[in-house]
Each structure stands twice: as structure tokens, then as C-alpha cells.
Amino acid sequence: MAAVIKPPFLSTYDPIADGEGSIDPLGLAATYERLADLILPGITVRMGRPRFMTALAVGAHVCAEFGKDELAADEVTPPYLVFEWWIVEAFIRAADHLAESGRIPGMMKAQACVRSNRPLSAPAYLKTPTVFGFTGIFRRLARHTQILTPDGLLDESGHRLVEVWAKEQGLDGFVYGREGNGARFRDDLRKAVTQGLKEAHTSQRPGAFWQAIAKYLDPAKPGRNERKLLLDLISNRSGPADDVKFIIDALRKRKAPLDWPDEASMYKSLLKTAPASLKPALTAIDMYESFCRPLNDAFDWMLYLASSEPSAGISAEDYLRRAPASKLYKQISTAMERVESDDLVGAKWTERSEVLTLLREITAPDRIFPTLLEHHRQAQARKPPDGKRPWLEQTARGRLVVRSSYRREVEPAPVSEYLHEYRLPTLSRFLQDLGAFA
DSSP, X not given: OOOXXXXXXXXXXXXXXOTTOOSOTTSOHHHHHHHHHTTXXXXXXXXXXXXXXXXXXXXXXXXXXXXXXXXXXXXXXXXXXXXXXXXXXXXXXXXGGSSXXXXXXXXXXXXXXXXXXXXXXXXXXXXXXXXXXXXXXXXXXXXXXXXXXXXXXXXXXXXXXXXXXXXXXXXXXXXXXXXXXXXXXXXXXXXXXXXXXXXXXXXXXXHHHHHHHHHHHOTTOOOHHHHHHHHHHHHHHXXXXXXXXXXXXXXXXXXSOOOGGGHHHHHHHHHHHOOTTTHHHHHHHHHHHHHHHHHHHHHHHHHHHHHHSTTTOBOHHHXXXXXXXXXXXXXXXHHHXXXXXXXXXXXXXXXXXXXXXXXXXXXXXXXXXXXXXXXXXHHHHXXXXXXXXXXXXXXXXXXXXXXXXXOOOSOOOOSSSSSSOOXXXXXXXXXXXXXXXX
């Protein structure tokens, strides 16, 4: 069986943070996110294991005694991130006690620290932990499911989750008690966070401490009742409840997680029986992606061909001769007609009129090259705060040279009908982790 290419799981480094604007060269991502939010606003493609929601809830309970604006001695790290340091480090130091160690944000950084006998700290951890650490990744879903309040405190569902988790793990006293295994574990965690705030880094702990964290918060091993509660919260609160339940029922019938290359066909199949509340969003997504895919393919051919001539670059004539320009022209022309007709796409794509006005200059295959290059330049110029450099630049002789960071060495061959992932693979992995395929 051929290997399936999945979207990358972003953790230690993410090009979103790159100052050169190393993703979204055609300015298509913002509309994609708005359309995805119509269906699953509480979920993002960066989310891995849903049990991190439990870790967030436990962390909020542990850190409840610290002040809202309290910071570590480094004057940048709040208590919840100090808690996160300890949890991620425990998953490294007690890795043998985990069911598996995949899909854990920050693992590479923590491994580097443990290997070099250094503590976790703000300089040693993720560059942007509030975005790429497990708290930052899952905060959106935690708020949607009312596990956390907007201020990061335990909300109604969060209290329930901690209580269910503690009872199922045999942690008597964790929530309110002063005695029992749970009370001792809670106090150990609070002492660790207190020390981490004071020293602005983690420190030595006995093996039993690391092992307890791995045992009770193993991302791959939620308890039965915990799984049931998390699944209920995701089903009812990660998006419009009736729509999400319809999608979950369809995913469960597959009895296996959905891979990104199969997501487009899944969305198309949902359209046939979707409730009236869901059909407009599904239709808008399909129309928008029918536009994004050929446009991006045409741009990838520019990168690929320019990469094959890194010094001399390529001309419009080279592109017309070597790229499938006629095919791309037909696809782009048809897609522009479709995407212009949908009111919901227009409501979510604020620059639609401006973009399509420019792209209508693609009146023949030989117009793809200059028009798409100008569109790329404008998309880069619009990026905050002050615009980004184009990936492709013209030489004095008018040939196109690709900057080294953006070279494409492999001929474009899309693995998915859609350019973007619309969160169904993430949701399906949630269902797998929570036992919904059993």
C-alpha cells in the first residue's frame, strides 16, 4: 500500500512564525480558516490527542492558587506554562511508562534538554509556547467545551472533567481533600509549579514524580468515563451540535481515522444527506477549494520550474512550454465562475472582488505566469505588519528566480483534491483516541 502523505504536525518550529511569510503565498489561508470555522470552530488541524484537554483542566486546578497576573522569575512565564514544562518533561523522563509518545507538542525541545542535562525553561522550550505548546494548541477547544474560561480558569465542564479523571485514576483527595493519593499528587504538582515560578525552570525530582505524571496523564490512555465525557463535550460543543453529531456519525461508520487525502471525498459524500443547516458550509468549502487547488498548483509549477534553473531562472515562455498551462487555465477559469457565485464564500472572503478582478486577466494559458506572479506579490504585500518579500523575484532580464528557501525539487503532484485540511482528520483521530470506533 502506498504511503499516505499527511499535513505536518507543527510543534518545535512552525513557519507561521517566520518573519519572511513562509506559508500561504497566495493569500488563501484566512478565508479557508473562516470557512472551517463554520463547521468545527473549536478544533484546529494542529490538535493531536484530546486527552491534553484533561491535562489543561488538571493544570488549571493545580494553578488556581496562583495570582492571575503572576509570572515566574523570568518575568515572562505564567503558572500554566510552568505546569506544562513539568508535564512535557515527565513524558520524556518516564517515556517507558507511556503507551506511546506520538503527537506530544514540545517533545523535541524537552528531549534536547534532558539529553544535555538542562532544565526546561522559557529559553529552552518552544519559541512561541502560547501557540505551539499543548496549552496553546488546545485552549480554543477547552474554551468551546467550557473546560476553561477565557481567563484560563476551570469552567463548569472542567470541574466535571477533573472530578471524573481523579475518581477513575484512584486519586482520592485530588480535588478538595487533604489526604489520599490524589491530595499528595496535587500537592507535589503545586510544589513543582511554585519552585518553577521561583527559579524560572524545572529542577530535579525523584523518579516517582515523573512516573506518576506519565501514569495519570498519559496522552494516549484516557480512562473509560473520561473518554465518554470528552467525546460528549466535543460532540456537543466543538461546533453546531446537530452538524457535528452528523459528521461524527458519518466518521464512525468508517470505523477508522480519516486521512487528509480522503477528506475532500468525505465532504462531498456528506453533502448528499447533510442537514439543511450544514449544506451551505459544505457547498462553500467545495467551491472555494475548487478555486484554491488549481491556483496553488499553477504557482507550484512556477516554483518547480524556477527551481530547476536556480541561477538563470525561467521566462513566461518556459512556463507555457513546460507546465500543464492549458489544463490549469481551464481549471482556474471554471473555478472562478463557481467561486464568484456563492454568497457564503463572498461573506467569508473579504478580498474576493479584488482578487478575482486581477485573476480575470488570465484570459489564456499564456496569461497565467504574469498574472499569478502579480497576485503573489500583492498577497505578500498585504501580510502584516509591513508586508513580506515575494518568493519569486525577477532578474534584470525579466526571468523569474526562486529564493532558495522556497525551491521545489519535485514535480507538483497534489495528494488531495483540496488544498487545505478542514479538520475532519483531526476530529477522526479524536474519535479513535476516545474509543468511538470500537
